[in-house]
Amino acid sequence: xxxxxxxxxxxxxxxxxxxxxxxxxxxxxxxxxxxxxxxxxxxxxxxxxxxxxxxxxxxxxxxxxxxxxxxxxxxxxxxxxxxxxxxxxxxxxxxxxxxxxxxxxxxxxxxxxxxxxxxxxxxxxxxxxxxxxxxxxxxxxxxxxxxxxxxxxxxxxxxxxxxxxxxxxxxxxxxxxxxxxxxxxxxxxx
Amino acid sequence: xxxxxxxxxxxxxxxxxxxxxxxxxxxxxxxxxxxxxxxxxxxxxxxxxxxxxxxxxxxxxxxxxxxxxxxxxxxxxxxxxxxxxxxxxxxxxxxxxxxxxxxxxxxxxxxxxxxxxxxxxxxxxxxxxxxxxxxxxxxxxxxxxxxxxxxxxxxxxxxxxxxxxxxxxxxxxxxxxxxxxxxxxxxxxx
Amino acid sequence: xxxxxxxxxxxxxxxxxxxxxxxxxxxxxxxxxxxxxxxxxxxxxxxxxxxxxxxxxxxxxxxxxxxxxxxxxxxxxxxxxxxxxxxxxxxxxxxxxxxxxxxxxxxxxxxxxxxxxxxxxxxxxxxxxxxxxxxxxxxxxxxxxxxxxxxxxxxxxxxxxxxxxxxxxxxxxxxxxxxxxxxxxxxxxx
Amino acid sequence: xxxxxxxxxxxxxxxxxxxxxxxxxxxxxxxxxxxxxxxxxxxxxxxxxxxxxxxxxxxxxxxxxxxxxxxxxxxxxxxxxxxxxxxxxxxxxxxxxxxxxxxxxxxxxxxxxxxxxxxxxxxxxxxxxxxxxxxxxxxxxxxxxxxxxxxxxxxxxxxxxxxxxxxxxxxxxxxxxxxxxxxxxxxxxx
DNA sequence: TATTAATCGAGACGGTACGTCAGGTCTTACA
DNA sequence: TGTAAGACCTGACGTACCGTCTCGATTAATA
Numbered sequence: 052x053x054x055x056x057x058x059x060x061x062x063x064x065x066x067x068x069x070x071x072x073x074x075x076x077x078x079x080x081x082x083x084x085x086x087x088x089x090x091x092x093x094x095x096x097x098x099x100x101x102x103x104x105x106x107x108x109x110x111x112x113x114x115x116x117x118x119x120x121x122x123x124x125x126x127x128x129x130x131x132x133x134x135x136x137x138x139x140x141x142x143x144x145x146x147x148x149x150x151x152x153x154x155x156x157x158x159x160x161x162x163x164x165x166x167x168x169x170x171x172x173x174x175x176x177x178x179x180x181x182x183x184x185x186x187x188x189x190x191x192x193x194x195x196x197x198x199x200x201x202x203x204x205x206x207x208x209x210x211x212x213x214x215x216x217x218x219x220x221x222x223x224x225x226x227x228x229x230x231x232x233x234x235x236x237x238x239x240x241x
Numbered sequence: 242x243x244x245x246x247x248x249x250x251x252x253x254x255x256x257x258x259x260x261x262x263x264x265x266x267x268x269x270x271x272x273x274x275x276x277x278x279x280x281x282x283x284x285x286x287x288x289x290x291x292x293x294x295x296x297x298x299x300x301x302x303x304x305x306x307x308x309x310x311x312x313x314x315x316x317x318x319x320x321x322x323x324x325x326x327x328x329x330x331x332x333x334x335x336x337x338x339x340x341x342x343x344x345x346x347x348x349x350x351x352x353x354x355x356x357x358x359x360x361x362x363x364x365x366x367x368x369x370x371x372x373x374x375x376x377x378x379x380x381x382x383x384x385x386x387x388x389x390x391x392x393x394x395x396x397x398x399x400x401x402x403x404x405x406x407x408x409x410x411x412x413x414x415x416x417x418x419x420x421x422x423x424x425x426x427x428x429x430x431x
Numbered sequence: 432x433x434x435x436x437x438x439x440x441x442x443x444x445x446x447x448x449x450x451x452x453x454x455x456x457x458x459x460x461x462x463x464x465x466x467x468x469x470x471x472x473x474x475x476x477x478x479x480x481x482x483x484x485x486x487x488x489x490x491x492x493x494x495x496x497x498x499x500x501x502x503x504x505x506x507x508x509x510x511x512x513x514x515x516x517x518x519x520x521x522x523x524x525x526x527x528x529x530x531x532x533x534x535x536x537x538x539x540x541x542x543x544x545x546x547x548x549x550x551x552x553x554x555x556x557x558x559x560x561x562x563x564x565x566x567x568x569x570x571x572x573x574x575x576x577x578x579x580x581x582x583x584x585x586x587x588x589x590x591x592x593x594x595x596x597x598x599x600x601x602x603x604x605x606x607x608x609x610x611x612x613x614x615x616x617x618x619x620x621x
Numbered sequence: 622x623x624x625x626x627x628x629x630x631x632x633x634x635x636x637x638x639x640x641x642x643x644x645x646x647x648x649x650x651x652x653x654x655x656x657x658x659x660x661x662x663x664x665x666x667x668x669x670x671x672x673x674x675x676x677x678x679x680x681x682x683x684x685x686x687x688x689x690x691x692x693x694x695x696x697x698x699x700x701x702x703x704x705x706x707x708x709x710x711x712x713x714x715x716x717x718x719x720x721x722x723x724x725x726x727x728x729x730x731x732x733x734x735x736x737x738x739x740x741x742x743x744x745x746x747x748x749x750x751x752x753x754x755x756x757x758x759x760x761x762x763x764x765x766x767x768x769x770x771x772x773x774x775x776x777x778x779x780x781x782x783x784x785x786x787x788x789x790x791x792x793x794x795x796x797x798x799x800x801x802x803x804x805x806x807x808x809x810x811x
Numbered sequence: 812t813a814t815t816a817a818t819c820g821a822g823a824c825g826g827t828a829c830g831t832c833a834g835g836t837c838t839t840a841c842a
Numbered sequence: 843t844g845t846a847a848g849a850c851c852t853g854a855c856g857t858a859c860c861g862t863c864t865c866g867a868t869t870a871a872t873a
Contacts, residue, residue, distance in 0.1 A: 058817030059869040065819075083357050088859055097820045102861065159356045165411040166353035167273050172411040180408065198388055198430060207405065207427035214404020215397065218370065221355040221362040237397035240388060240430075249838045249849050278828055287851045292830070439823050439864045463737050466854055477825045482856070539736045545791040546733035547653050552791040560788065578768055578810060587785065587800075587807035594784020595777065598750065601735040601742040617777035620768060620810075632845070656833055667846040672835065 061104070068094040069101055073111050074120050078153055082112075082160035109168025112161070116174040121161065127184055134192035134199075138212075138235055141185075145216060146226045158220050180206075180213040197240030212238045251294070258284040259291055263301050264310045268343050272302075272350035299358025302351070306364040311351065317374055324382035324389075328402075328425055331375075335406060336416045348410045370396075370403040387430030402428045441484070448474040449481055453491050454500045458533055462492075462540035489548025492541070496554040501541065507564055514572035514579075518592075518615055521565075525596060526606045538600050560586075560593040577620030592618045631674070638664040639671055643681050644690045648723055652682075652730035679738025682731070686744040691731065697754055704762035704769075708782075708805055711755075715786060716796045728790050750776075750783040767810030782808045 072094035076085050087108055091098045105111045115121050126148075128141040148154035165172035180186055186209035193199050199208065215234055219226070262284035266275050277298055281288045295301045305311050316338075318331040338344030355362035370376055376399035383389050389398065405424055409416070452474035456465050467488055471478045485491045495501045506528075508521040528534030545552035560566055566589035573579050579588065595614055599606070642664035646655050657678055661668045675681045685691050696718075698711040718724035735742035750756055756779035763769050769778065785804055789796070 057815055057871045059871090060818080062819070086859055087861085091820095095820080097818095097822080098861080099821090099863085100819065103818080162411070163353050163356035166349045166356065169413045172413055176408055176412040176414075198427075200431070204423035204427045207424045210405040210408050211401035211424075211427055212404075214402075214406070214408040215400040216404070217407060218366055218400050218404040221352070222366040223359045223362055224366075233394035234397045234401075237388075237394045237401055241390070249840095249847075252849070255850075276828055277830085281851095285851085287849095287853095288830080289832090289852095290850065293849075439821080439866095442824070445824075467856085468854055471825095475825080477823095477827095478856080479826090479858090480824065483823075542791070543733050543736035546729045546736065549793045552793055556788055556792040556794075578807075580811070583811075584803035584807045587803045590785040590788050591781035591804075591807055592784075594782075594786070594788040595780040596784070597787060598746055598780050598784040601732070602746040603739045603742055604746075613774035613777045614781075617768075617774045617781055621770070630844075635845075657835085658833060661846090665846080667848080668835080669837085669847090670845060673844080 062100075065094070065096050065100050066104070069096055069111065070115050070118060070120060072096075073108075073115055077112065077115075077121070077160050078157055081156050082163040085160075107168060109164055109171050112164045113168065113170040113174050116161075116171065116178055121157065122178045126179070128188045130188060130191065134188070134195055135235060135239060137188065138239070139231055142216075142231045142234065146231065149216075149220055150226060155220065155223075158217075162217060162221065176210075176213075180209045185209040185212060199239065208238060252290075255284070255286050255290050256294070258286055259301065260305050260308060260310060262286075263298075264305055267302065267305075267311070267350050268347055271346045272353040275350070297358060299354050299361050302354045303358065303360040303364050306351075306361065306368060311347070312368045316369070318378045320378060320381065324378070324385055325425060325429060327378065328429070329421055332406075332421045332424065336421065339406075339410055340416060345410065345413075348407075352407060352411065366400075366403075370399045375399040375402060389429065398428060442480075445474070445476050445480050446484070448476055449491065450495050450498060450500060452476075453488075454495055457492065457495075457501070457540050458537055461536045462543040465540070487548060489544050489551050492544045493548065493550040493554050496541075496551065496558055501537070502558045506559070508568045510568060510571065514568070514575055515615060515619060517568065518619070519611055522596075522611045522614065526611065529596075529600055530606060535600065535603075538597075542597060542601065556590075556593075560589045565589040565592060579619065588618060632670075635664070635666050635670050636674070639666055639681065640685050640688060640690060642666075643678075644685055647682065647685075647691070647730050648727055651726045652733040655730075677738060679734055679741050682734045683738065683740040683744050686731075686741065686748060691727070692748045696749070698758045700758060700761065704758070704765055705805060705809060707758065708809070709801055712786075712801045712804065716801065719786075719790055720796060725790065725793075728787075732787060732791065746780075746783075750779045755779040755782060769809065778808060 069090060072090045073085070076089055076093060080089075085108060087098060087101055090096075090108070090111070091101055101111070105114070112121070125144060126141075129137045131137055149158060161171065161175055165175045178184065182190070186206050189199065189205045189209055193203060193205065194201055199205070212234070215237075259280060262280045263275070266279055266283060270279075275298060277288060277291055280286075280298070280301070281291055291301065295304070302311070315334060316331075319327045321327055339348060351361065351365055355365045368374065372380070376396050379389065379395045379399055383393060383395065384391055389395070402424070405427075449470060452470045453465070456469055456473060460469075465488060467478060467481055470476075470488070470491070471481055481491065485494070492501070505524065506521075509517045511517055529538060541551065541555055545555045558564065562570070566586050569579065569585045569589055573583060573585065574581055579585070592614070595617075639660060642660045643655070646659055646663060650659075655678060657668060657671055660666075660678070660681070661671055671681070675684070682691070695714060696711075699707050701707055719728060731741065731745055735745045748754065752760070756776050759769065759775045759779055763773060763775065764771055769775070782804070785807075
């Protein structure tokens with residue numbers, strides 16, 4: 052019972068070119084300088100090809116996020132069994148990223164995009180705090196640290212950790228030695 | 242022994258009109274529909290009068306924040322002595338605000354503004370998590386809940402709490418009964 | 432073997448609307464009150480559509496001139512065979528035009544435009560003094576009046592006549608009876 | 622012997638500074654880039670001091686003209702007794718001026734100013750064609766050339782000559798050898 | 812195999828807003 | 843009171859993008 056269709060089919064090349072151009076421009080110039088026209092030009096694509104498939108630039112970014120083109124594999128926490136050690140490693144990586152010009156811009160761009168487009172917000176939280184990432188890691192650590200006793204609200208703890216990082220990014224406060232430890236102490240207990 | 246002042250002087254009327262128009266438009270239409278031109282028109286002011294004193298619309302918002310025109314007194318947590326009760330009250334209020342159309346828009350607008358303008362980020366964190374607000378309240382509660390023993394990193398706990406709320410706002414997840422309790426459990430312990 | 436043409440095409444409607452709006456505004460308000468923004472608004476057109484095709488408002492005016500929308504057919508001198516009679520008729524018409532509010536404004540507007548934009552200057556001289564107009568008429572009169580003997584520099588005589596009219600327009604001197612006769616005597620001889 | 626420095630009397634220093642600044646800017650940047658603000662800044666004067674004494678920038682220019690600060694002595698025709706020779710010399714000088722970047726700009730600036738401000742128009746015609754200049758010179762040549770018989774309308778002949786030069790300036794046509802001769806032939810006869 | 816219809820690159824269109832320049836008015840502090 | 847300075851509202855500048863709408867060419871399924 053499908054409608055009769057003819058004609059060519061969505062071009063995967065165009066789709067990828069668009070996503071890649073979006074990532075590149077987001078990295079280079081930030082969310083507020085990101086324009087559909089810019090993406091189209093960089094991707095060598097007509098504007099209509101973007102508007103045909105995405106309702107807004109937020110949706111394009113959300114798809115980049117979904118394809119893992121924005122937050123890389125590196126942002127998944129390791130799992131050595133020692134949660135404090137793992138999160139230390141992970142936070143060091145995250146803060147190092149935030150310390151770099153492009154990483155900082157990228158995260159803030161994503162936050163700006165999330166503030167404007169519901170879908171980006173959802174995906175962003177999923178990518179960072181969701182069960183594939185911090186939340187999942189914390190779940191496996193239940194019972195090994197004071198603040199994660201049996202039955203602890205793991206998702207909320209994950210949100211709190213990620214949220215603290217985001218707040219930090221928004222306030223542009225320089226990261227100093229001991230910050231990671233204190234943050235982990237706040238979240239996991241001593 | 243007075244400072245030598247010469248030439249005409251900045252118009253306080255214009256300044257206030259601009260800040261008020263900014264607050265009004267931010268509330269009504271959100272950050273991404275906020276335009277300098279719109280502020281000027283609403284305030285009955287020339288655009289140049291805005292550009293003369295503020296470098297960007299972010300700076301205008303930061304000044305609104307600084308003047309307490311955006312986050313009201315109501316967002317300061319009560320202090321009855323019982324931290325869990327107080328934060329429950331406060332979170333209920335915050336989530337109620339987030340549940341309303343204008344409150345949600347306002348917070349997300351502020352986040353968007355913070356993502357684009359360093360100063361807004363700083364002020365926002367100060368207003369929400371700073372020692373006048375959550376952080377200060379937590380400080381007085383040290384020793385009364387499991388996760389706030391003597392010497393606990395209070396500022397980081399405050400960041401975690403506020404951060405969780407922000408993450409929640411970004412993801413537009415509906416607030417459900419029990420969420421407040423679980424979040425407090427995550428932050429303060431059982 | 433045809434030229435490959437692709438993409439959308441210039442809108443003739445928009446072009447005409449712009450030229451007509453320009454003529455109307457130039458007539459109503461004069462050159463110095465003529466603005467691109469005003470033309471766009473009156474024509475119901477985006478500003479960019481003007482800037483896309485013309486480099487300056489002078490160029491728009493030049494195109495109006497070229498299309499004969501500013502200096503009408505009426506400004507071509509008649510040809511009855513009697514040059515003095517024909518130019519008298521023509522100068523009467525021109526001075527009558529200059530005497531009217533809108534005619535005077537129009538010519539001075541054109542002069543102002545010519546002073547600022549080379550192309551308008553060229554077209555203006557062509558329209559008034561060129562071989563389709565005064566110069567052509569004079570050419571046919573060679574040998575019939577004292578100052579136009581065989582081999583006389585007809586183009587220069589035309590320039591002198593038109594130039595005198597322009598100087599007159601610039602100085603806003605009221606036209607008085609006998610002025611036309613004296614001017615023709617100066618140019619054609621007694 | 623003391624200069625009036627300030628107080629309730631018009632400052633001649635300020636007046637001159639304004640006129641000089643006007644001449645300088647008109648020469649450097651042309652009429653359409655001439656601004657009251659620019660004049661005030663260059664003259665080291667408050668804007669109000671200009672507005673207090675002149676109704677428009679045209680009036681300032683007219684006063685410059687009146688003071689002989691714009692059209693120099695050099696533009697008065699010589700008088701050797703031979704009108705054709707004298708006007709050849711004079712036209713050579715004028716066309717040389719028009720050939721130079723600044724001279725051409727200056728004349729066109731004056732024309733633009735004349736088109737917008739009646740007073741400039743009057744003064745301009747006076748300066749160029751008036752009895753102190755071309756018209757006077759022609760008057761003394763009556764009877765020495767074919768087109769200037771006894772009783773010839775000298776003022777109109779002067780207007781025609783000056784007008785031809787102005788038309789030439791407006792059309793930006795390059796001056797070529799023989800042009801001067803042809804123009805003089807047109808005006809004075811062979 | 813020819814027809815048909817959706818896709819593509821391109822880019823013109825009516826708009827909104829940008830950040831800047833200047834206009835002309837008004838106010839302040841000084842001489 | 844005249845002046846230098848400069849803030850104020852207004853309005854126009856020329857530019858960047860928005861999202862919509864053709865255009866002509868290309869391409870795959872349908873007839």
